[in-house]
Amino acid sequence: MHASVADRIKDLKAQIMRLEGFKSATGTWPDTSTRAFPWRSFPLGAVHEFLCGDRVDVSPTAGFIAGLLSHLYSKQGVILWISASRRLFPPALAAFGLRPECVIFLDAARERDVTWAMEEALKCPALSAVVGEIRDLDFTASRRLQLAVERSCVTGFVIRKNLSTINTTACVSRWRITSLPGATDDDMPGVGFPVWKIELLRMRNGQPGCWVVRWMNEEFVEEQLHVAATAGPERKAI
Amino acid sequence: MAARYVSIWFRYLKTDWCSLDKPQLKEVPFVLRSPSHGRMVIVAANENARAKGIRIGDVLADARALVPGLEVLDDMPEVWDKLLRRLAEWCIRFTPVVAVDPPDGLLLDATGCAHLWGGEEKYIAAINRGLSNKGYDVRVGMAETPLVAWGVARYGVNPLVPAGENTNALLALPVEALRLEFEITDRLRRLGLHKVRQFISMPRTSLRRRFGAEFLRQLDLALGRESVPLEPVMPVEPYREQLPCLEPVLTVAGIEIALRELLDRLCTRLEKEQKGLRTAVFKGYRVDGKWMQVEISTSKATRNREHVFKLFALRFSSLEPGMGIELFILEAPKVEPYSAQQERMWDASGGLEDVRLAELIDRLANHVGATRIKRYLPDEHYWPERSIKLAQSLQEKPTTTWPSQKPRPLQLLDPPERIEVTAPIPDYPPMLFRYNGKLHHVARADGPERIEREWWIEKGRHRDYYCVEDDEGYRYWLFRLGHYDDEKASEWFMHGFFA
Known part of the structure; x- marks a missing residue:
């Protein structure tokens, strides 16, 4: 009896998630971190928020999103990248497993066009994902984005560039990606593979966490050593 | 500004046209024939034939007897209207208002146009030269009223009637220049009235009694006391639908209904012809004589009514109905072949060829501007700024691979x-x-x-x-x-x- 009630609740929870637009994805995300996500899979059909202060920080964030998308979607998927101050250089996306010709850029003239275009794009099921570099996103706007994806199941990524106006939003998660010194094997000279500290600050129905991940051979590889060394104390500080 | 009209008379329109294909016909007597009352009658003769005494309306057998070796072709009545219309469209380079003047002429409203050619003499010379180069023998007349221009072109000595000389020029013209019915002209001639100046000062009542009201009307037209509006030839907009309204439309709801109606007609036609539109213009003509328009363009040929409607709806705010709109026009200046089969294949297939994606891009482009939406393809340059180029369309494929040997910054x-x-x-x-x-x-x-x-x-x-x-x-x-x-x-x- 007790077990069946728990099952019912689990079932109902699953139904609610479906109604909220969640899709389960089968990505090659590092195993240890999947428990951070509801159902141990990255939620698609939702809006994710990335905090990104310095303009230099946009690069690791963009790289992480690109790497994520290359695992979550087929190569044919079209991505719309909306920004009012874009510096993204398309050929570099190829290194993160995306096909740069499948990325459409919208360089808006005004900040308010970004939010409008993002909402409009999130309603279009022909897209795989929409990335928007948004300065200020108020709660109402984020709620509108969330409602748009619930109908179309497109995944939205909001890159917040103005950390001074961070507020409560309706986004399903909040991330911060920062660069760490690159990884080289056997003390080879040079810069090596990019290493990022991935902080999951909030995840609806999931568990926040912090990982250090290396991007190598078009895959995320978790760096065990760094987690203890660098990520541990930082996590408490947040 | 004084009104100026140019009348162009194609002296041998039909035979000139036939000679365009067969230049050898120019050198010999040549006529066109048409059956009439059981015999063959000449309907057009070239200069050469007329010099030998052949007149239009002569029986062909008589003409053959008169001129041995006469070249004869069948008349093509369906061609002449189209030909005149085409010539009129060609003449739009001289003035925006060109009207067809059947059977063998054109009428141009040249008010305020001549100075662009450096004066009226040069203007007339340019028309003459242009049409002569096309292979037509023309005579041109320019005057203040269409009828005097017509008369000067056909019967005048000097083709140009300067401003203010209209009445004087008319006086010197023969009675035929008034474009009257043959009976009236004939009666005038028999009464010994050969020139206009001989009867222009006669009392109007007696002129009306003897020659009818039509005669006085022609006289008034020539003197500029009355005028007939021209029916200008417009360059044909092949994909164009119009909707006149019984009452002026003032509300957005009304404009929407009109647009939907026009879109339905246009798209039905496009479907029949397997075409899709790339640009469309929606015009509203207002009661107060002003008009305004909204334009949209699409990234891919489409005839999806709902989609085009949405694109227009984004721009409705720029329409000002004012006192009301009485005529709506929808045009598609740019159409492309687009078959229904493609639509089915592409629909919901995902990727860049998805119809829904193209429609989204159109919506965004019409809001933020088409140049702000970009897609890049690799280009074969090492210089970083030149290593990418803009894709021209959503479907364009990369012609080379993305460089991956050297690291490039995000x-x-x-x-x-x-x-x-x-x-x-x-x-x-x-x-x-x-x-x-x-x-x-x-x-x-x-x-x-x-x-x-x-x-x-x-x-x-x-x-x-x-x-x-x-x-x-x-x-x-x-x-x-x-x-x-x-x-x-x-x-x-x-x-x-x-x-």
């Missing part, structure tokens, strides 16, 4: 920003650099990667690129312009940020 600064750098010895990566007022210590570095400037495109110095990582773990793409120089400090630039 963010590229355009243009590169000047930085201060401390580098140990030539060709070593920098130790320190200052960027945006902050000092960065370089922990690790890759490079240099020399990229030469493409000398066939532009001149300048090469760049030596270094990928450096500072002690915080951020990676930058720096370059030094040109070679090391002992005398001058090298110029270093920040060009991008790696992930």
Whole structure:
């Protein structure tokens, strides 16, 4: 009896998630971190928020999103990248497993066009994902984005560039990606593979966490050593 | 400004047209024939034939007896209207208002046009020359009223009637210049009235009694006391639908209904012809004589009514109905072949060929501007700024592969920003650099990667690129312009940020 009630609740929870637009994805995300996500899979059909202060920080964030998308979607998927101050250089996306010709850029003239275009794009099921570099996103706007994806199941990524106006939003998660010194094997000279500290600050129905991940051979590889060394104390500080 | 009209008379319109294909016909007597009351009658004769005494309306057998070796072709009545219309469209280069004047003439409203050609003589000469080059023998008349221009072209001596000389010119013309019915002209002639000046001062009542009201009307037209509006030839807009309204439309709801109706008609036609529109213009003509329009364009041929409607709806705010709109016109100036089969294949297939994606792009483009939406393809250049090119359409495929051997930064600064750098010895990566007022210590570095400037495109110095990582773990793409120089400090630039 007790077990069946728990099952019912689990079932109902699953139904609610479906109604909220969640899709389960089968990505090659590092195993240890999947428990951070509801159902141990990255939620698609939702809006994710990335905090990104310095303009230099946009690069690791963009790289992480690109790497994520290359695992979550087929190569044919079209991505719309909306920004009012874009510096993204398309050929570099190829290194993160995306096909740069499948990325459409919208360089808006005004900040308010970004939010409008993002909402409009999130309603279009022909897209795989929409990335928007948004300065200020108020709660109402984020709620509108969330409602748009619930109908179309497109995944939205909001890159917040103005950390001074961070507020409560309706986004399903909040991330911060920062660069760490690159990884080289056997003390080879040079810069090596990019290493990022991935902080999951909030995840609806999931568990926040912090990982250090290396991007190598078009895959995320978790760096065990760094987690203890660098990520541990930082996590408490947040 | 005084009104000016030009009448063009094609003296041998039909035979000239036939001679365009067969130039040898110009040299010989040549006529067109048509059956009439059981016999063959001549309907057109060229200059050569007329010189030999052949008149229009003669029986062909008589003409053959008169001129042995006469060339004869069948008349093509369906051609002449189209031909005149085409010539009228060609003449739109001289003035925007050109009307067809059957059977063998054109009428141009040249008010305020002649000065563009440097005067009226030159204007007439340009028309003459243009049509002669096309192979037509024309005579041109210019006057203040259409009828005098017509008369001057056909019966006048001097083709140009200067402004203010209209009545004087009319006086010298023969009675035929009034374009009256044959009976009236004949009666005038029999009464000994050969020139207009002989009867112009007669009392109007007696003129009406003897020659009828039509005669007086023609006289008034010639003198400019009355006028007939021209029916200008418009360049045909092949995909054009119009909707006149019984009552002026004032509300957005009304405009929407009109647009839906017009779209339905246009799209039905496009479906029949397997076409799709790329641009469309929706015009509203207002009661007060003003008109306004909204334009949309699509990235791919479409005839999806709902989609085109949505594109227009985004622009409705710029329509001002004013006192009300009485006529709606929808045009599609640019259409492309588009078959229904493609639609089915592409629908919901995902990827760049998805119809829904094209529709989204149209909506965005009509809001933020089409030039702000970009898609890039690889280009075969090593120079970073030139290594990508803009795709022309959503369907365009890359012609070459994306370069993947050398690392490229995810963010590229355009243009590169000047930085201060401390580098140990030539060709070593920098130790320190200052960027945006902050000092960065370089922990690790890759490079240099020399990229030469493409000398066939532009001149300048090469760049030596270094990928450096500072002690915080951020990676930058720096370059030094040109070679090391002992005398001058090298110029270093920040060009991008790696992930």
